[in-house]
Amino acid sequence: MSAAEELRFPSIELLVQALDLRFGRSTPLPQYGSATSVRAFGDWLFAPARESSQSQRAIVVPPDPTAFLSFPTLRQEFDLARSPTDPRYQALSLEQIGAKFEFEPRQLDQPVYSLSGGERTRAAIAKASLLLHRAESVAFCMPTHWLHLDSYSHLHELFRLADNSCKPVTLYLLDGDELVERIELPAKAVTPMPGRQVSWFLGGPNYEVQLLNNTEPSSKDHLLRFDVSSLRNVELRSPTILTGKNGAGKSLLAKCLSGVVRTSQPITPKSKYGQGPSRLVLQDALSHLFRRPIAQHPARVFEFDQEGKKKVDTIFSALSQESRKRLWTSMPDDAHLVGPEAEPHTLFQAKLVLIAERLVYAPPLLILDEPSWGLSLRQSDALIEAVVNYCHERDIPIAMITHLRPRLTHYANSTIHVQRDGDSITAKILS
Amino acid sequence: MIDSALERRGVLRIRSLSLRLALLVLLAVPAFNRNILDTLLPTSLIHQLPLPLLSVLAFVAYSIVVYAIVVWTFGIKGLTQMLALAVVLGLTVVISMAAISKAPILGDWLQGSKTLAQVDAKAVEQFFAMLVVIPLGLLIIHSFPPAELICRLRSPTGTISEHAIRVAIVLRIYSMVADAISSFYAAWSEENPKVFLPRHRKDIGGTDKLWKLPMWFFGAAATWGLALVTYCIEQIPQLVTQLDVTLDHKLKGHNNACNK
Numbered sequence: 208m209s210a211a212e213e214l215r216f217p218s219i220e221l222l223v224q225a226l227d228l229r230f231g232r233s234t235p236l237p238q239y240g241s242a243t244s245v246r247a248f249g250d251w252l253f254a255p256a257r258e259s260s261q262s263q264r265a266i267v268v269p270p271d272p273t274a275f276l277s278f279p280t281l282r283q284e285f286d287l288a289r290s291p292t293d294p295r296y297q298a299l300s301l302e303q304i305g306a307k308f309e310f311e312p313r314q315l316d317q318p319v320y321s322l323s324g325g326e327r328t329r330a331a332i333a334k335a336s337l338l339l340h341r342a343e344s345v346a347f348c349m350p351t352h353w354l355h356l357d358s359y360s361h362l363h364e365l366f367r368l369a370d371n372s373c374k375p376v377t378l379y380l381l382d383g384d385e386l387v388e389r390i391e392l393p394a395k396a397v398t399p400m401p402g403r404q405v406s407w408f409l410g411g412p413n414y415e416v417q418l419l420n421n422t423e424p425s426s427k428d429h430l431l432r433f434d435v436s437s438l439r440n441v442e443l444r445s446p447t448i449l450t451g452k453n454g455a456g457k458s459l460l461a462k463c464l465s466g467v468v469r470t471s472q473p474i475t476p477k478s479k480y481g482q483g484p485s486r487l488v489l490q491d492a493l494s495h496l497f498r499r500p501i502a503q504h505p506a507r508v509f510e511f512d513q514e515g516k517k518k519v520d521t522i523f524s525a526l527s528q529e530s531r532k533r534l535w536t537s538m539p540d541d542a543h544l545v546g547p548e549a550e551p552h553t554l555f556q557a558k559l560v561l562i563a564e565r566l567v568y569a570p571p572l573l574i575l576d577e578p579s580w581g582l583s584l585r586q587s588d589a590l591i592e593a594v595v596n597y598c599h600e601r602d603i604p605i606a607m608i609t610h611l612r613p614r615l616t617h618y619a620n621s622t623i624h625v626q627r628d629g630d631s632i633t634a635k636i637l638s
Numbered sequence: 639m640i641d642s643a644l645e646r647r648g649v650l651r652i653r654s655l656s657l658r659l660a661l662l663v664l665l666a667v668p669a670f671n672r673n674i675l676d677t678l679l680p681t682s683l684i685h686q687l688p689l690p691l692l693s694v695l696a697f698v699a700y701s702i703v704v705y706a707i708v709v710w711t712f713g714i715k716g717l718t719q720m721l722a723l724a725v726v727l728g729l730t731v732v733i734s735m736a737a738i739s740k741a742p743i744l745g746d747w748l749q750g751s752k753t754l755a756q757v758d759a760k761a762v763e764q765f766f767a768m769l770v771v772i773p774l775g776l777l778i779i780h781s782f783p784p785a786e787l788i789c790r791l792r793s794p795t796g797t798i799s800e801h802a803i804r805v806a807i808v809l810r811i812y813s814m815v816a817d818a819i820s821s822f823y824a825a826w827s828e829e830n831p832k833v834f835l836p837r838h839r840k841d842i843g844g845t846d847k848l849w850k851l852p853m854w855f856f857g858a859a860a861t862w863g864l865a866l867v868t869y870c871i872e873q874i875p876q877l878v879t880q881l882d883v884t885l886d887h888k889l890k891g892h893n894n895a896c897n898k
Contacts, residue, residue, distance in 0.1 A: 241868040248871045266883065274873060277880040279813060320817045338883055467828045487828050494825040497865040507861065508829060511850060512838035567838075 211347075211366050211376040215384075218544050219270060219554050219581045222348065222379050230267055230346065237493040238557040240500035264343040270379075270581065272331035272353060273319065281305065281322075281330055282315040288337035295368075296337060308333040308361055324490055324577070325453025325610055328353040332361045336368060345369050348379040351386060352580050355453045355610045359386060383584020404620075405445040407478040407572050407604040409438045409464075433460065434633045435474065441636060444620035445604035446595050449574075449634075450612045451625035456632040457608045460625055461487050461574045476572040479602045485572035486565035488558065490580055490608070495561050501551040504560050515567050522563035522597070529593035530559070537585055544586050554581045555590060562594055569603050576608045579615070591618060648711025649781050655790070662778050665707065668700055669771050701770050708773050712780065717773065724772035728765040735761040783813075803881060810877060811870050818869040822862065 216222040223236060231254075237244070268275045278284045285304050289296050296304060302312045308329050319327065328350060335345060350362055369376045378386070433456075449457050462468040464476055466484035476485050489495065496504055505523070509516035527545055535542040546553030551560070558578065565573055575594070579587035591607070595618065598605045606623075609615045616622075622637040652658040708717045739757045787809055830837045834855070842850045 237872070241864055244868045244872050248874065251875045264883070267879075269876065274876045275880070277810065277877050279817070318817065318820075320820050341883060462824065465828055466831055467824055484831065489825060489828065491821055491825075494821050495829065497822065497825070497861050498868040499861070499864075507857075508836075509838050510854065510857070511836055511842045512840040514840065515838050 211378045213378045213380055215380050215382050217382050217541065217583050218586065219349075219381065220552075222381065223270065226267070226269070226346070226348065226379060230265060236554065237498055238496055238501055238554060239552055240503075241498045244498065264341075265346060266335050266338050266342045266344070267346045268331045268335060268348060268350075270348045270352075272324070272328045275331045275334065276319050276327060279318055280316050281310060281319065281333075284319070284330065284334055285315070285337060288334045290337070290340045293337070293340040295340075304333065304337070309358065323454040323458065324353040324580075325355050325358065329358055329361060329453070332365050336365050339365070339368055339372065339374065342374065344374055345376045346379060347376065349381060349384065349581070350378075351380070351384045351611065352577075353453075353610070356613075357452060362386065381581075381583040381586075383587075403599055405478075405599050405602050405604045406442045407445065407447070407476050407606075408440060408442065409435060410440075410475055410477050410482060430630060431456070431459070432631045433463065433470075433474075434631065435460075437633075437635045438623065443604075443606075443623070443636075445599065445606070446591075446618045447604070447606040447621040447623060448612065448615050448619040449606055449608045449623045449625060450610070450637075451627075453610055455625045455627045457610075457625045458490060458576055460632070460634060461485075461576055461606075461608055464572065465574065476604075478571045478604050480569045480571050483571050485574050485606075486570040487574045488561045488565065488576060488578070490576040492558055492561055492576075492580075493554075496557060501557050501560050505564060508564055509567075518567045519560075519563050522566050523560050526559045526563055526593050526597060527556070529596065530555070530589045533589040533592055534585060537589075541585055544583070545589075555586055558582075558590060566598070566601075566603065569601060572604050572606060573598060574606045574608065577610070578607055579609070579611070584614070587614070591615070647713075649707065649777070650711060650783075650786075655782070655787075658781060662781060665704065666774055666778065669704070669767070669774050697766070704770055704774050704777070708777050711777065720773040720776050721769065723776075724769050727772060728768040731768065732761045732765045735764075782809075807874070807878060807881065811874065814870055814873055814877075815866055818866050822865055822869075826862075 214222075214225065216225065220236065276284055278287065282301055285301050289301075289304070291297065299307075301315060305312065305315050310326070310329070310333075314322065314326070319330070322330065332350075335347070339345065345365070347362070347365075350359075354362065366376050380386075449460065451457050459468060463470050463474055464485045465487040467487065475482050497507075499507060505516050505519040509519060527548065531542050531545045534544055544553075544555065545559075546556040551557075562573070562575070578591055578594075582590060595605055607615060607618070612622075623634050624637050625632060625634050627633075649658055649661065652661065705717055708720060712720075735757065739761075787806060827833055835851070836842075836854050
């Protein structure tokens with residue numbers, strides 16, 4: 208770890224600004240909307256051509272590792288990134304390189320978008336290692352936000368290699384990010400509504416999911432089997448944490464519960480608000496905005512439901528205020544980290560507006576996929592506490608997916624562990 | 639290197655890109671040449687009973703050849719998917735033409751100097767033509783995967799021209815749309831469980847549906863279009879930089895070729 212210089216930022220917006228200033232890259236955050244993206248692209252296109260400078264020769268893994276992966280499959284990615292003159296990888300086959308970074312041979316031919324966020328980060332580390340031979344420096348952004356603790360060793364290995372080759376590494380982290388295998392956080396209990404318990408149940412039998420494995424017409428579909436028998440008719444207490452390794456199937460389980468992915472048998476959560484599909488905020492939360500500014504989201508979704516639109520504005524405002532209050536209580540200077548009220552544009556506000564939209568009509572279960580992604584520790588705590596508080600006041604159960612269990616353990620009233628063994632995925636309750 | 643990167647089936651087995659292109663162009667000539675297609679599928683087909691047997695046999699034989707090459711390359715599943723798309727698009731065209739031809743002003747414009755029966759015959763001809771042209775078009779597109787072209791840029795022999803890199807970037811951006819659709823589709827189907835209906839539609843009722851739902855549909859199409867275009871634009875600077883780092887040791891001339 209000593210090889211890497213660490214830069215810490217209180218929010219992803221400031222981190223991205225610093226990255227752009229340093230490397231001259233244009234990485235507009237999607238929540239700024241299409242206009243900003245097009246303007247940034249124009250700036251990049253018409254900027255004077257840079258000679259081969261440090262910025263051109265640097266490997267920069269941005270906050271979203273997908274943007275670092277340029278080709279449709281890992282096989283192509285590794286094949287092109289590998290240098291024929293690099294002695295470390297020259298003699299290895301692509302399968303061996305994949306195995307070095309915990310990829311099964313079949314994953315090399317899967318489309319990159321079908322890999323989990325953690326797997327994409329591992330792929331980004333692999334690609335950075337392959338390119339290291341030709342680069343002058345490495346900058347890696349927020350690796351802990353995607354990577355499971357068990358995979359940190361790959362990152363350390365990359366830093367070691369860079370150090371041996373005298374290539375500087377800069378880590379762009381958010382406040383509270385720790386790159387150590389075991390995180391010890393102070394025990395903290397969320398007691399928003401003392402004595403108030405919110406529960407939910409999972410109905411339905413075991414089920415199968417047919418996944419489209421590839422976009423190529425000749426590819427074969429993939430069948431996964433979910434075993435949720437141990438959860439059946441067990442009272443699950445909110446907040447429930449869904450945890451497991453990268454690629455274990457946590458997000459897939461959430462998509463099945465929400466009806467986003469069709470299953471062979473219906474599987475739906477049950478709570479005070481009846482039985483039906485849950486509402487989900489995806490890990491890639493910003494794709495929900497469809498590159499529209501945050502303020503336009505409620506108007507678009509509730510175009511034909513004016514009452515709903517009024518409600519979403521009220522909930523958004525309540526959640527913003529509550530988050531601001533919590534940030535101010537922990538550190539008065541941090542209250543601004545929620546974002547400006549007049550013109551919302553932060554990732555924090557993007558998450559709040561998506562959550563508010565889902566709470567307008569109380570769902571049987573609200574699932575947040577990696578709610579702390581892109582947020583500093585204090586931001587993440589403020590957001591989760593505000594949302595859990597709001598939901599529990601209204602008896603809406605909430606489940607949160609995380610690969611970084613220690614960060615959210617103190618919120619868990621129930622924990623579901625998701626484990627994958629080949630084509631079989633098992634979900635079990637942790638005592 | 640390319641063998642390791644791509645599983646080769648059907649026309650993809652033809653290593654030479656120019657030979658592959660030549661074969662596909664040859665295959666496409668009857669479908670995309672108006673004169674030949676009119677001979678195979680005369681507009682007056684449905685009014686000539688019995689049907690001109692030779693034309694019909696030639697068209698059926700040609701379709702079988704195209705389908706066989708699609709199956710050879712992408713398997714029976716690939717052909718089924720392509721035919722499903724062709725049928726949906728073909729029916730949309732036929733039904734739209736039939737509806738428009740009967741409308742007061744648009745009908746006159748569509749008909750021109752033709753009779754209504756000729757317009758109907760044309761629609762039927764287009765339907766059958768689309769059953770062949772769409773699988774053939776998709777076969778051509780999928781026969782030149784961007785990844786393979788980019789792999790070839792990094793051939794160990796010879797250097798790379800700036801133009802080749804530009805072509806590679808354009809092709810990769812094109813294929814990126816497929817990645818983006820998948821991620822946006824998950825968000826969309828969460829937002830709207832019935833993909834072609836808004837989740838929240840309390841204010842739509844009775845005759846409102848006639849204009850509010852089409853309005854929503856066009857708004858949704860615009861949202862998707864804008865999101866996809868923006869997504870691709872956002873990726874370009876990063877993609878260019880990545881290709882620059884990956885391929886620069888092969889570049890002819892200067893080392894900033896990708897940038898502009």
